[in-house]
Every structure is written in structure tokens, then in C-alpha cells.
Amino acid sequence: MAKGFVAVTAERCKGCGFCVEFCPTHVLSLSSAFNSKGYHPPYVLAGEKCSGCDLCGMYCPDFAIFGARYAR
Amino acid sequence: MHADPKGVLTGVHFLDGDHACCEGTLAAGARFSSGYPITPSTEVVERFAARIPKVGGVFIQMEDELAASIALQGAVWGGAKAFTVTSGPGFSLMMEHIGYAVMTETPCVFVNVQRGGPSTGLPTLPAQADMMQARWGSHGDYGIVAICPNSPQECFDLTIRAFNLAEEFRVPVMMMLDECVGHMTEKVVIPEAETIEITPRRFTRRTPEAFHVFEPEEDLVPDMVQAGDGYRFHITGLTHDERGYPSMHVDVQDRLVRRLQQKLAPLANGRALCETEDLDDAEVVVVSYGITSRVAQRALQMARQRGIHAGKFRIIQAWPFPEQHIRELAGRVKAFVVPELNLGQMVWEVERAAAGKAKVVSVTHAGGGVHRPEAILEAIVKAVGN
Amino acid sequence: MSEMECVMEIPADAQNPVEPFLRMDRMPHIWCPGCGIGTTVNCFTRALLSSKADLDKVAIVSGIGCTGRVAGYANLDSFHTTHGRAIPFATGLKLANPALQVVVYSGDGDLFAIGGNHFIHAARRNMDLKVICVNNLTYAMTGGQTAPTTPSHVVSATSPYGVFEPAFNLVQLAEAAGAAYVARWTTYHVTQLARSMSEVFKKKGFCFIEVLSPCPTLYQRRNKMGDGLDTMKYYKDASKIRNGAPTAECALTKSGEILVGKFVDRDRPDFIELMRTEMQETLGDRYAGMEAPCRL
DSSP states (O other), X not given: OXXXXXXXXXXXXXXXOHHHHHOTTOOEEEOSSOOXXXXXXXXESOXXXXXXXXXXXXXXXXXXXXXXXXXX | OBOOGGGOOOEEXXXXXXXXXXXXXXXXXXXXXXXXXXXXXXXXXXHHHHHHHHHSOEEEEOSSHHHHHHHHHHHHHTXXXXXXXXXXXXXXXXXXXXXXXXXXXXXXXXXXXXXXXXXXXXXXXXXXXXXXXXXXXXXXXXXXEEEOOOSHHHHHHHHHHHHHHHHHHTSEEEEEEEXXXXXXXXEEEEOOGGGSBOOOOOBOOSOTTTOOTTOBOTTSOBOBOOTTSSOOOEEESSOBOTTSOBOOOHHHHHHHHHHHHHTTHHHHTTTOOEEXXXXXXXXXXXXXXXXXXXXHHHHHHHHHHTTOOEEEEEESEEESOOHHHHHHHHXXXXXXXXXXXXXXXXXXXXXXXXXXXXXXXXXXXXXXXXOOHHHHHHHXXXXXXX | OOTTTOOOOOOTTOOOXXXXXXXXXXXXXSOOTTOSHHHHHHHHHHHHHHTTOOGGGEEEEEOSSTGGGHHHHBSSEEEEOOTTOHXXXXXXXXXXXXXXXXXXXXXXXXXXXXXXXXXXXXXXXXXXXXXXXXXXXXXXXXXXXXXXXXXXXXXXXXXXXXXXXXXXXXXXXXXXXXXXXXEEEETTOHHHHHHHHHHHHTSOSOEEEEEEOOOIIIIIHHTTOOOHHHHHHHHHHHEEEOTTOOGGGOOOOSSSOEEEEEEEEXXXXXXXXXXXXXXXXXXXXGOOOSOOOSOO
């Protein structure tokens, strides 16, 4: 069970790639699917590695993703 | 409501126009001024700097007029009544921010003690050559209010009126003094605070959820708000909708810009402050303002002594221009004589309002001094003669 | 594993922590893909949260430019003012209501070209303002013209043959003008940036934080420096954290080393404290104070 989760608002994403690059545990990857503007949003590649650190949320310039720890 | 006694220097004083104007700001409730020194206006803020720490408030001398003209607007949104003071070159620098005050509907007062121009001109000598600039100096379509006192007493009284109009219409108001009125010393009576009517800022009674900072009330003027009260409002100089959010729609621009002018309409006609005398049988009307109106007073006296039916129309509120008054007079007088300390500025408004129904004569003066009464009399005689 | 197979369980009440701070009815914002301004806003949000600021008392003032648009998106009392004049507006706002925490959020051209004079005077006065300068080394909004921060040899819209003017070293300028707090980070340093922002909310006086950010559409593209992500990787590789480094040694170049860190953190009485002290010294109990009676 992962310590945390990420939530993506795909329609806001502009495919900059910051979240994918800077996730410390490489949870994300850019998908081949695209949103209505033609950008490729991230998808969860390795969810079990997510610590909920929210670095993705801190980096995202489009407020399209955030992470959080599961409440215990 | 009545003036706060802390700012009212009740008594009979011997003051020059600049000093009286400062007392007017304090009586009106101004508790913030951001200034920059420029002759012949500096005494207004020098006095304010001396008075305000004992009344309660802040004076800050900014690094230039660009800063002064917007710092006061920050103070207004922080809840204070605020003003600045300048003359020609500074007035030119302040133009962008006068436009910002118009666009954001920031109630505030700009005092311009006019001096000889253009450019550095005649720093210590009078002119009235910024009158059109007061109306049109910033870019874009907009309207402002401008008031011309002609005595130190009026510098006191009309400054209070300027603040009141600013609050009523959420608009910047220009106090258009000239160096002569600013530096002439006369008796100024400052009454008891309870007799001075102050228009309070029209803070909204709506809750933050229901309030929009640019949503007009019935009089086309939005209620006001201040930072720190939880309204989380946004103001911008960009064209904006009623929420204050930038918008590029043509209909938003149309609605906003027309309303900014329209809201001043009540001042254009019945409420346009002016002083008239001997108009009932007038054949010729002398239209003047500021120091020139004092000289014109003598010329009118001399004209009447010669049996000329000359009447006085003293412009006190120059903008919005009192065109209805002039139009009405044009229907029944032969001519308007318009002496000004400039090469012709308000005379064009008179001509426009007269619409060809009466002759309009400009009596120019390049500035640096005042007209001789004889020069105005000559124009009156000539206007009646033809 | 296919892209659709890994589904995370997302709690029903999960909300992006930045959203309460934004005017969500104005999303999406206007910034380009890979622009770092939004990243700085995330840091700002986290700093407001961690410093437990009373959001009703935080006011944000911006100038004109891409970074200037931050005020319009922030769910605070926010002021989008004229080009270069956010600082004097903020000065008036603060002096009329000293209880406000006044943040100036603007770009390098706005704060240091047209706004340069106001910056140095506010720093000189130690006016209690928190100035966040997103430095993308260009005038982005108008199409990527040369700014006083654009490094030598860079190609810009108004220096098509390469910039040859020396550029400002903003942190050195801020220190020299009298700022009480001076730090520089990049949009890669999100944790440190949020921490710096949180620190300045607790510090009285003129606080300056420079944040280097990509402008992929104009600056990076014209200079064939890749996109936003390439720039972030450059920031990661080329930056060195040197807290306390002499600001004179912190100049930036086109593609060289980037010194980041907290460079200045000193205690000086701020403008309001200085004013009160002098007035009380001279006037004694005749000094009526500076609180403007609001609601007048």
C-alpha cells in the first residue's frame, strides 16, 4: 500500500514534464493520451512508490497535480 | 457626517492659498499624503508634514511624482483619505496614475498649483495652462472633476468639496489652483468641525460573497471597500468586468468606459459649481476662473460704470464643464469674453457650448503675470460694440 | 503495465492545497507551458500555509508583465497596478494600514528597469514589504525584449545580435540599497523557496527574494536553450547553494554557474519603527500616531 497518492487534473496540464522529472521515486510518466488542448498529461506508472511528498504539486506550474499522504 | 475635530483648525487665520488648501485636506479627513517638492505647490505638503503627526496620520515624501501619485492610491485602498500636490512638470508625470485612479475608481485628490509652462517654464509665476491637460492629460476615454478656487478661503472650502466629490463619485478630483492664488495671503475663516459637512467613504454594506468592487449602484457608482476586511477583492488598470477581473470583450469595454464618464453626468449640469452676477440683463458675459476671475471682477465693475450690461460667470467646477449653463446663456447674450492665463483653453469649451449662438472672445495671456483689468475691459467693449 | 491500469485511490475530500489561494473561476491562467511563475505561486501558497498567515490581512501588489498577473489569480486583496509602480503603491497601502502583510510580486523588468528607482528607495527606507521578483531575464509579456537582467551575448527581441550591456546583479543591488533580507532561488528549488517566503513573512523590513524562472517561449527558444524542463535541469546542474555568499560574487551569466541561497538577513528598524521613534523623540506625547482613522 502506497504511503501517498497523486491526483491529476488532466485538462489543466500543459505537458511541461516537471512532475515526471522531479518526482523522487519516479511515480509518473507522460501519457500517450492527450487532453482537449493536445497536451500529454502524466499518468501514474508506479503508484506503490508514491510517498505523498507533494513535490509534483509544488513544481506544477499549472496547478494540475498534487500529492498527499493517506491519512492513517 | 461632520468633520473630525482633530483635523480642523477652527479660527480666523491669515493664510496663503497653499496653506489654506492643506488645512482643507485635514478638515476633509485626509490622513495620508505622498508628495514630491515642486514650486509653487510645496508649501501644501510642508504644512501637512508639520501638521499630520499631531493630527494622526502619515506624510511621506516619495522619490518622484510617479511614486507620489500612486502611493496615495495604495493608501486609499488601505482605508485612508489621501492626496498629493504638484505643479506642471509633476502633473505631467502623474498623468498615468490619474488614469489609473479613474480606471480603478479610486477616490482621491490631486492638487495642481499651476505655474508658467510648458516644460520647466516659470516655476514661481502663475499660469492657467493645464486646464485642458486636467481633462485630457491621460490616455484613453475618461472623465474627471476639476475645481478652481480663486482665494485662500476657497482653497480651504473647495478642497473639502473636492474630497467630498471624490468619495461621492469614486473619482480622482483635480484642485486647479494657480501660483497667484496659492501664494496670496488673505483671511481664512475655519469654522467649527460640526459645521463642516464631510461625505464619508461609501463602504459597502454587502457581505464579501455578495460584493463586487466594480458593480455600480443606482447612481452608477460602485460601493467602496478597503484591504484587510476579508473582501478579497481585485483591482486592475486593465479593462475589467464588475468583479474586477480583466476582460477583453468589446461589450465589457463599452460598458465600463461609458459608465466612467456617465457617472459624472449629475455634475455636468445642475450641480456644476459656479458663481454668477448681473446675468439677468447681460449683453456680454465674462467667463473666468481662478486668479483671472479676481481681475475680471474689476473689469466688470469698470464695464458697468460705463453702462455696459456685463455679467459674470465664474467657473468654479471646470470639469465636467458647465455646458448647460453656457448653452442657456448663449441663447440670450451677444457675447462671451473669456480671459485666461493661457493662449486659449476653456474658451474652446465655451465656444462649443455656445454652438454659434453667441460670439466668443478669447483674451489670452501667456502666463507669468495676470491680465490688466483694462485688457479685459477692452475685450468687453469690443464684444458689445460689433 | 498499460497507462490505464494503475489507478490510485484518491480520498473524496482531497483538494489541491493551492486552490483555496487562487481565484479558481479565472483558471486556466495565461502562462506558457514550462513557465515557472506558477511554480513560484505554489511555493507562495505553501509559505502562507506554513506561516499560518491571516489571509484577510495579506495583500498582494503586482506590476505589469507575466509575473504581474499573479495578483489577478491570487485569492487575496490583490492589486494589479501600473508598470514599475507596485512598490510605491504597496508603500501607501502599508502605511495606511500597518496591520497588513504587503507582498509585492512582480518581474525583473517591472521591478528593476521602470521600477528601479522605487525599488532602491523602498530598500533604503527599509519599508516593510516582501518583494518576490520572478526573474526570467527578459520582458516576457511584450515578446522577450532585453531587460536589465538579460546576460551578455543572449539574443533578445531588441538585441537581435546579442546583448552587450552589462546586466544587474539583483541580489547585490538589493543588499547595497539596504534590504534587510536577500535571497535567490530558482524554480527548481521549490522547498527552499517556500521556506524563504515563509521566513520573510515573519521578518520586518524590506525583504527581497529573486527567483530564476524559465521563459521557454521567448528567452529559451530564441537562444536555443530548450524548453522549460531543459532549463529546470540546467538550474539543478548549474546552481550551488552558498548561503551567506558575498552578493558581489553572485552575478549571473548566459549559461554559467548560478549561486543561490540566503545571502543577507540583518536586523534594521523598518520605516514605521524609525518614523515612530523620531516623532516620539521630537514631539513626545504630542505625537498622535500614524493610524489613519478608517471609515472616515
